[in-house]
Each structure stands twice: as C-alpha cells, then as structure tokens.
Amino acid sequence: MVLSGMSSIEQLEENIAFMKDFQPLNEEEFALLDKAVEIIRSVETIPCTSCKYCTEVCPKDIAIPRIFGVLNEIKIYDKEHTWIPPFGERAASNCIKCGKCEKACPQHIEIRKYLEEAVKTLE
Ligand code: SF4
Ligand code: SF4
Structure with a gap:
C-alpha cells in the first residue's frame, strides 16, 4: 500500500512519474514479509496507537504512548538494543x-498496569 499526501498538481504529477516503473514485490520478498509478520505477531505488545487521548487528560502529563513505545521495542528486540530516553517528570513512577x-x-x-511494568523495566 502506498500513502502519499499531495496538495498540488505538481506533487500529483511527481508521484505518478515516480510510480511509472513500479515493481511489485516478488514471491521471495512476500515470503520474507510473511515471516517478519509472523515473528512480530508472536510477541505480545501493548496495542497503543499513539493517539495521545490519554495524555490530554493525565494530570501528571505522563508520557504514556512514548513509554509504551519503548516497552514494545524492548519486547520485540531487547533492552540492550533499545534506547531508553530520560522521561524526567513524565516518567511512569510519577503516575x-x-x-x-x-x-x-x-x-x-490497562494503562496503569503497563506503567507499573514500565517502572520495573525502565527506571
Ligand atoms: S494508551 Fe493513550 S496513546 Fe495509546 S491508544 Fe490508549 S489513549 Fe491512545
Ligand atoms: S493513572 Fe497515571 S497515567 Fe493515568 S491519568 Fe492518572 S496519573 Fe496519568
């Protein structure tokens, strides 16, 4: 699937030109993607979409989606290969x-439950 924001006729023409020589994935590449999807789905991650509705109402301005993003990265890869930013006042322990x-x-x-996990894993 290709998504592209376009706001002028020039951008539309540019996108059409770019797609002229479009090559779909071959069978081998599709198989590789299937494998990647299988691996990703085998890991139970937090289904956060980063919509930020939670942060709009949080009295402590906890960085909920960012924290969940880091937790998910650790679940998919591991802690050693995940950069953990300094959350400061927005850290899970301030919830x-x-x-x-x-x-x-x-x-x-269950945001509170996962924030408890974040305290143990990230702080
Ligand atoms: S945790 Fe927050 S950012 Fe994530 S899906 Fe729920 S409301 Fe949206
Ligand atoms: S439970 Fe914690 S993260 Fe959720 S709104 Fe309250 S202070 Fe913010």
Whole structure:
C-alpha cells in the first residue's frame, strides 16, 4: 500500500512519474514479509496507537504512548538494543493511578498496569 499526501498538481504529477516503473514485490520478498509478520505477531505488545487521548487528560502529563513505545521495542528486540530516553517528570513512577487515562483510551488498554511494568523495566 502506498500513502502519499499531495496538495498540488505538481506533487500529483511527481508521484505518478515516480510510480511509472513500479515493481511489485516478488514471491521471495512476500515470503520474507510473511515471516517478519509472523515473528512480530508472536510477541505480545501493548496495542497503543499513539493517539495521545490519554495524555490530554493525565494530570501528571505522563508520557504514556512514548513509554509504551519503548516497552514494545524492548519486547520485540531487547533492552540492550533499545534506547531508553530520560522521561524526567513524565516518567511512569510519577503516575498517581487516578485512572483518567484508561477512561480516555479507545483501545481499552490497562494503562496503569503497563506503567507499573514500565517502572520495573525502565527506571
Ligand atoms: S493513572 Fe497515571 S497515567 Fe493515568 S491519568 Fe492518572 S496519573 Fe496519568
Ligand atoms: S489513549 Fe490508549 S491508544 Fe491512545 S496513546 Fe493513550 S494508551 Fe495509546
């Protein structure tokens, strides 16, 4: 699937020109992608879409989606190969467990539970 934002006729023409010699993936490449999907799906990650509805209501401005992104990276790769940014005041340990974020989350993620995991893993 190709997604491209276009706001002028020049951009549209440029995109069409670029796609003139488009080569679809071959069978070997499709097989490789299938394998990658299989591996990624075998790891249970946090289904956060980074919509940030939770951070809009969080009284402590905890960096919830960013924290979950790092946790997911560690789940998929490992801690050694994951950069853990300094979350400072927005770290999981500053969560007061009010639960406002969970009411706002369209994915119904147990945010407080995963933030506890983040404290143990990241801090
Ligand atoms: S439970 Fe924690 S992360 Fe969720 S809104 Fe309250 S303070 Fe923020
Ligand atoms: S509201 Fe839920 S899905 Fe959206 S960023 Fe927060 S945790 Fe992720």
